[in-house]
Amino acid sequence: MKIKFTKNGLRGTLTVPGDKSISHRAVILAALASGRTEIQGFLRGEDCLNTLKNFKMMGVEYKENKDKLIIQGKGLQGLKKPGKALDVGNSGTAFRLMAGVLAGQEFITKLTGDASIQRRPMKRVTDPLRKMGGRFSGDTAPLIIFPSKLKGAAYESPVASAQVKSALLLAGLYAKGVTSVTEPVLSRDHTERMLKNFGVKLRTENLTSGKYKAVLAGGVTKLQGGLKINIPGDFSSAAFFIVGALILPGSKLLLKNVGVNPTRIGLLEALKKMGAKITLKNKRLFSGEPVADIEVVSSALQGVEVGGELLVRMIDEVPIFAVAAALAKGRTVIKNAEELRVKESDRIKAVVEMLKAFGLKAAETSDGLLIDGNPQVLDKLARINTYHDHRIAMSAAILGLLNKKETSITDDKCIDTSFPNFAVLLKEAGK
Ligand code: S3P
Numbered sequence: 001m002k003i004k005f006t007k008n009g010l011r012g013t014l015t016v017p018g019d020k021s022i023s024h025r026a027v028i029l030a031a032l033a034s035g036r037t038e039i040q041g042f043l044r045g046e047d048c049l050n051t052l053k054n055f056k057m058m059g060v061e062y063k064e065n066k067d068k069l070i071i072q073g074k075g076l077q078g079l080k081k082p083g084k085a086l087d088v089g090n091s092g093t094a095f096r097l098m099a100g101v102l103a104g105q106e107f108i109t110k111l112t113g114d115a116s117i118q119r120r121p122m123k124r125v126t127d128p129l130r131k132m133g134g135r136f137s138g139d140t141a142p143l144i145i146f147p148s149k150l151k152g153a154a155y156e157s158p159v160a161s162a163q164v165k166s167a168l169l170l171a172g173l174y175a176k177g178v179t180s181v182t183e184p185v186l187s188r189d190h191t192e193r194m195l196k197n198f199g200v201k202l203r204t205e206n207l208t209s210g211k212y213k214a215v216l217a218g219g220v221t222k223l224q225g226g227l228k229i230n231i232p233g234d235f236s237s238a239a240f241f242i243v244g245a246l247i248l249p250g251s252k253l254l255l256k257n258v259g260v261n262p263t264r265i266g267l268l269e270a271l272k273k274m275g276a277k278i279t280l281k282n283k284r285l286f287s288g289e290p291v292a293d294i295e296v297v298s299s300a301l302q303g304v305e306v307g308g309e310l311l312v313r314m315i316d317e318v319p320i321f322a323v324a325a326a327l328a329k330g331r332t333v334i335k336n337a338e339e340l341r342v343k344e345s346d347r348i349k350a351v352v353e354m355l356k357a358f359g360l361k362a363a364e365t366s367d368g369l370l371i372d373g374n375p376q377v378l379d380k381l382a383r384i385n386t387y388h389d390h391r392i393a394m395s396a397a398i399l400g401l402l403n404k405k406e407t408s409i410t411d412d413k414c415i416d417t418s419f420p421n422f423a424v425l426l427k428e429a430g431k
Contacts, residue, residue: 001393001412001423003400009251009298010401010429016238018043018231019259020418021162022190022289024051024093026229028101028170029198031055033073035225041286042069042231046417047091054098057082073225076173081107085142088113090344090388090417093163095141096125097191100167102145103134104174112142116344116388125167128155132171132179152177152218159339160312162187162263165214169195169202172216173223179216185309186212188263193288199224210309230286232259236391237419238294239267239317241429244398245296246276247327253429255294262290266306266313267321274301274328301328303373307335315339318369319395322351325371326360327402334368344414345387354396357382358403378403383410390414394422401430 018041027048030037042048052062052069059080062071074080086102086109088094095113099122102109112118123139130136131153137144152175157164165181169191172179186206192214195202201217238258245251260268260280268278277299280292301324306314311334314321318340325332340347348364355362359380361372382403386393393412400407415422 001397001409003397003403003407003409005404006248006401006430009248010241010245010253011251012429013254013256014241014425014429015256016233016241016258016425017045017419017421019234020045020047020236021093021188022194022231022259023048024091024097025166025190025194026231027051027055027071028097029194029223030071030073031060031079032076032101032173033198033223033225033227034075035073037071037073037225038228039069039071040067040228040230043234043418045420046089047094050087050089050091051094054086054088057084057086073223076220076222079105082109085110085112088117090114090116090414092117092120092344095122096163096167097170099125099129099143099145100170103129103132103148103171104150106147108147109145110142111145117141121342124159124161124164128153128157128164128168129171131155132168132175134171150175152179154180156182158184160185160187162189162191166191169214169216173200173220175218177218179218180213182207182211182213184211185312186263187312188261190261190289197227197229197288232286232289232291233257234418235259235264236316239320240394240398240422241425242267242271242278242294242296243320243324244401246271246299246301246324248401249298251296251298253296255296257291258294260290260292263313266310267317269310270304270306270314270321271324273304274324275299276301300375303328303330303332305333305335307368311336316391319347319351319391320398322355322362322369322371323395323399326355326362326373327375328373329375330373332371332373337368338366345389345392347389347392350387350389350392351395354384354392357384358399379405381405382407384408386411386414388414390417390419394419397426
């Protein structure tokens, strides 16, 4: 993909595709429900399409009707043994959540994924699932998951990870007794919200220590059928356009129907601290998830320090946040972001390399980045190595709009995992 300089900023009204995290969960829970579920706004990106395909291999039927995805659930006990290995492609979310579901089945499965998945840490789910009685061939992909009878457990997770939390809650659907997960800071809570919509008894608590606990009652017999789920636009996709509009002079952009769940929008808080002009309009709920239209105009930004619980709520947005920081006045410090080392790529390393390719100043720390920002128009032939990471590719594309010389992104195919029409929308907004 080659990106050209954009003179007039990003303008107009856009709708980004459906939320990736919620789309995975919608397919998984609909597949396990007793009856049919109608899903509106499903993300037809590679990651979520793989999840759909994997459940089809376990006997789940679906049809697509205009913009709706209709899934005929098999009930909690209705999945059948797939004929071959289940492959999640690039998706850590799918791998970890499916590990939770598959641990409770009466058949053996093999779960695998691409080269990035095979490198990523899966012990964070196999370990606690073993405490529930789960049986696995090892702690990395590919993983053989053996049939077992699960029992509830009280697990205190050392990391704030929605994937770990969700894997355990999904396994809890098959467990005898109560399953609880405590995490140091509340991570995205889409699983909890959706389980409640499917009629599952789940209690959540904010503990006085600042920790968060989700408790699933044992003995779940079914997830109710007949639900209609409306999936909001993905805030993580909108984030590229939000930062693009901020850093490109002359921008005014309205992003419609974007999910603004508080566990996801730390980026907005960080950007507002930097002086960003962002307004949330028309706030409402889609299937229990907060949604708004987001208006953004170009803004002069100042460097800032981010870390701690705010960082958890903006973890996927750090690559594009780093782009904003590099164009802000002064130093930005990103701390407590060690999780970025084990995402689709080592995002600390990949982001620093990407910024440097544009002639910008950034350095790695063990748990984050130091960025010495400077508002400017870029003027450097930039060739970007994405490490096959969609969020690195899209962050580079946004910077490319501000570059007078050509930006070439060698591997842009990875963008299809989360945002298949990214290039089309970018062109539309950048006209
Ligand atoms: C996700 C959880 C987060 C996030 C990922 C999606 C999810 O990962 O980075 O992109 O849908 O549950 P962790 O659980 O590893 O923090």
